[in-house]
Amino acid sequence: MSDGPAARRGTGEPWGGVRPFSIKTKLGALVVIAVLITTGLSMIAVRTQTELRFITVFSMIATLLITQFVAHSLTAPLDEMNTVARSISQGDYTRRVSESRRDELGDLAGTINLMADELEAQDQQRKELVANVSHELRTPIAGLRAVLENVVDGIAEADPETMRTALKQTERLGRLVETLLDLSRLDNGVVPLRMRRFEVWPYLSGVLKEANMVASARAGMTSGSGSHTRTDVHLHLDVSPPELTAHADPERIHQVVANLIDNAIKHSPPHGRVTVKARRGPHPESLELEVLDEGPGIPRSDWHRVFERFNRGAVSRPHGPGSDGGTGLGLAIARWAVDLHGGRIGVAESDRGCRILVTLPGQPSVPS
Numbered sequence: 001m002s003d004g005p006a007a008r009r010g011t012g013e014p015w016g017g018v019r020p021f022s023i024k025t026k027l028g029a030l031v032v033i034a035v036l037i038t039t040g041l042s043m044i045a046v047r048t049q050t051e052l053r054f055i056t057v058f059s060m061i062a063t064l065l066i067t068q069f070v071a072h073s074l075t076a077p078l079d080e081m082n083t084v085a086r087s088i089s090q091g092d093y094t095r096r097v098s099e100s101r102r103d104e105l106g107d108l109a110g111t112i113n114l115m116a117d118e119l120e121a122q123d124q125q126r127k128e129l130v131a132n133v134s135h136e137l138r139t140p141i142a143g144l145r146a147v148l149e150n151v152v153d154g155i156a157e158a159d160p161e162t163m164r165t166a167l168k169q170t171e172r173l174g175r176l177v178e179t180l181l182d183l184s185r186l187d188n189g190v191v192p193l194r195m196r197r198f199e200v201w202p203y204l205s206g207v208l209k210e211a212n213m214v215a216s217a218r219a220g221m222t223s224g225s226g227s228h229t230r231t232d233v234h235l236h237l238d239v240s241p242p243e244l245t246a247h248a249d250p251e252r253i254h255q256v257v258a259n260l261i262d263n264a265i266k267h268s269p270p271h272g273r274v275t276v277k278a279r280r281g282p283h284p285e286s287l288e289l290e291v292l293d294e295g296p297g298i299p300r301s302d303w304h305r306v307f308e309r310f311n312r313g314a315v316s317r318p319h320g321p322g323s324d325g326g327t328g329l330g331l332a333i334a335r336w337a338v339d340l341h342g343g344r345i346g347v348a349e350s351d352r353g354c355r356i357l358v359t360l361p362g363q364p365s366v367p368s
Contacts, residue, residue, distance in 0.1 A: 022103045030070050034063045077105045081112055093120035137176060144169040193249045193340055197285060197363075200244040200278045201237075207257050208235045208276065211265075233268045235261065239278040247285035247363035252337040256345075259330035260291040260356050267295035267354065286362030293353040303347040307335040334358075 038059045045055040080097055087095040093116050097109040147166045150156035212235060246253075257276065264274040277290040298306055338345040341360050348357040 026070060026074075026103075030067060033066055037062050037066075074105070077101060077109065081105075081109065084112060084116070088116055088119065091123075093123060137173065140169045140173040140176065144173070193252065195247060195249055195363075197245055197247050198250055200246050200287065201239045201242055203250060203253075204237055204239065204257065204276060204278060207254055208237055208261070211235065211258065211261050232271050233265045234271070234273045236273060236275045237278075238275060241280070244278060244280055244287075245285060246287035246360065248287065248341055248360050249337075252340060253360075255337045256334045256358060257289065257291070259334045260358075263330055264291050264293035264295070264354065264356075268293045269295060281359060281362060283362045287358075287360045289358040289360070290348075291356045291358075292350060295353045297350065297352070297354050298347055306347060307331045307345070 041055045041059050041062075077098070084095045084097050096113050096116060099106055099109045099113065101109065144166055147156070147162060147169065151158045151162060156162050212231075261274060261276065268274060272294040274294075275290075275292045277292070279288045279290075280286070281288050335345050338358055338360070343358065343360040345356065345358045348355045
């Protein structure tokens with residue numbers, strides 16, 4: 001929408017001021033023209049000794065014709081906007097208003113079109129959310145139902161192994177619900193940060209050990225987002241200097257690292273390697289984190305999409321053995337947690353596989 005209001009703000013065009021073709025200018029010109037017509041006919045009447053009543057009638061007719069022309073040019077786009085707005089209110093987000101004018105009505109048309117674009121995008125996201133959530137919840141619910149139906153019908157005994165299978169499906173369902181709750185907190189912005197200083201090496205070492213323990217406990221079973229089941233991928237930690245410290249919310253950084261590790265493991269080749277690097281950032285207590293894998297990598301054209309919700313990538317056969325593909329929410333939650341810190345997260349150049357770079361600002365400097 002290059003002609004929309006947002007685009008015109010960047011071109012230096014007056015916003016809310018007087019334009020060469022603004023409505024104020026047109027109304028002012030209408031008054032001037034009406035006065036000129038009346039004055040001109042009055043001068044003609046004096047020179048030709050025409051009766052004043054004829055001049056008055058001619059002056060009124062000419063003024064009305066010009067006024068009707070100007071009024072039509074103003075009301076026609078308003079009628080179009082009213083029609084489009086009514087369609088939007090009824091759920092049709094495909095209609096748009098013509099933006100050919102260069103006055104206040106043109107700005108209003110651009111604003112309406114921008115609103116329609118945003119509503120259409122939100123409606124599409126809502127539909128995708130319902131479809132994806134329904135798909136993600138269907139699998140563990142179906143698995144749990146199948147186990148319970150077998151027990152009720154006498155096909156299977158309610159032995160510890162059967163109950164363990166039902167428990168794992170329930171745990172997966174719980175993890176999916178927890179992920180959706182995180183997503184809700186993301187949208188509402190109700191999660192406060194609990195910033196503190198911590199040592200990076202023991203903290204990240206604990207995160208990696210937890211990831212390995214979870215994978216070993218759930219090996220061979222399906223899992224939800226944030227907990228992989230592959231045990232063939234090796235995790236490596238590289239922190240320099242070893243005494244490195246950072247200032248952040250450890251719980252939120254745990255979400256970031258755990259989700260990045262989970263994503264890297266899912267895309268790793270058999271017996272691959274995932275490396276987590278930590279370095280000191282440019283500011284006091286700031287931190288730079290890298291998570292590298294040896295998978296197929298991400299095409300540059302998709303770099304801007306990898307952190308979108310429910311995006312699982314377009315790589316063929318992206319997930320290794322023991323992976324269910326996840327929910328496509330892990331990286332979105334990681335970006336949310338980084339954004340809460342005022343940091344940056346993105347895909348970086350790498351000779352092999354995928355490299356995700358996270359920068360945390362650390363402790364804000366106090367002016368002296």
